[in-house]
Amino acid sequence: MTSTLPLRAGTADACCGSVADGAVDAERAARIARVFKALGDxxxxxxxxxxxxxxxxxxxxxxxxxxxxxxxxxVSHHMRLLVDAGLATREQRGRWAYYRVVDGSLEAAAQSLLPR
Amino acid sequence: MTSTLPLRAGTADACCGSVADGAVDAERAARIARVFKALGDxxxxxxxxxxxxxxxxxxxxxxxxxxxxxxxxxVSHHMRLLVDAGLATREQRGRWAYYRVVDGSLEAAAQSLLPR
Known part of the structure; x- marks a missing residue:
């Protein structure tokens, strides 16, 4: 549906305010920080x-x-933090859990740092 | 000097391996995580x-x-963490400290998440 805009696909919270633009209110800052805290390890x-x-x-x-x-x-503990931050998904298949990176999540995190 | 490539200006440590490419060894991961830990608040x-x-x-x-x-x-404490992570500089002028975002540092952090 938004396949022509890959950087914005699934990046709803990339829409409003980047750090570089100085347009980050407290709520937006909390959402940005949550993702980077998960990446901060x-x-x-x-x-x-x-x-x-x-x-x-x-x-x-x-x-x-x-x-x-x-x-x-x-590893499960670390993965849970990544899933909770919206960066990964988890799927149980029989004995094992399989993980994927959430489409667009890394792009959204990157965009939150770049000028618009 | 590299004004035609703003995303790469001053981004020396953006050169090697992004999370999206899967090319992140332990040393590179430590450097990436250090920056994001500072941004994780x-x-x-x-x-x-x-x-x-x-x-x-x-x-x-x-x-x-x-x-x-x-x-x-x-605030000084938080700023020290940002300076230590290479994201900001501090300059004392008389009574007050003045801070700047390090040129290219946000772009480098963003690039570490994006495919090359």
Whole structure:
């Protein structure tokens, strides 16, 4: 539906005010900060990056623990924070959880920093 | 000098690997996360936004306390985290500290999320 505007697809909250424009009120700042807080951890940055690079744009938690060198409960915890921030989705398939990066979410986060 | 490429001006650490490309090793993830951790707080998002919108691209700390409703020591603390993350500079002029957004720093942070 908005396929001609890939940077804005699914980025409803990218519409109003970027940091560079100085147009950030308290509510908008809270939404922006929530996403960046989730990105403000090296493990979560790597997890998101691994998922983005995964086959078909997804990754099984069983394939994430090895590269980051952490236990499954710890990876699950980090992934929950990314899901809660709107950056990833989680789908249970049998024994394993599969994660995807939410379409447009990284673009929306980037846009919140750039001049309009 | 690189005025035809504003998004890349001063973005030396935007050169290697974005989250969207899945090319983020542990060291790169740590650098990306450091910046986003600084941005992961609503007050700091608002402070950076106020500075970006300031006259001549700068703001006196004396003009920042009011809009965010916090004391000068608290604002100074938040600003120190932004300076340490490479997002702002601080210049003392007489009694007051003046802050600027580091050229290209917001663009570099945005680029670290976007496909190359």
């Amino acid at each position: 090296p493990t979560r940055v790597r997890l998101l990056s691994l998922i983005a690079a995964g086959e078909n744009g997804e990754a099984c938690i069983c394939d994430l623990t090895g590269p980051v060198g952490l236990s499954q409960p710890t | 609503p007050t700091r998002v608002r402070l950076l936004s106020l500075i970006a919108a300031g006259e001549n691209g700068e703001a006196c700390i004396c003009d920042l306390t009011g809009p965010v409703g916090l004391s000068q020591p608290t």
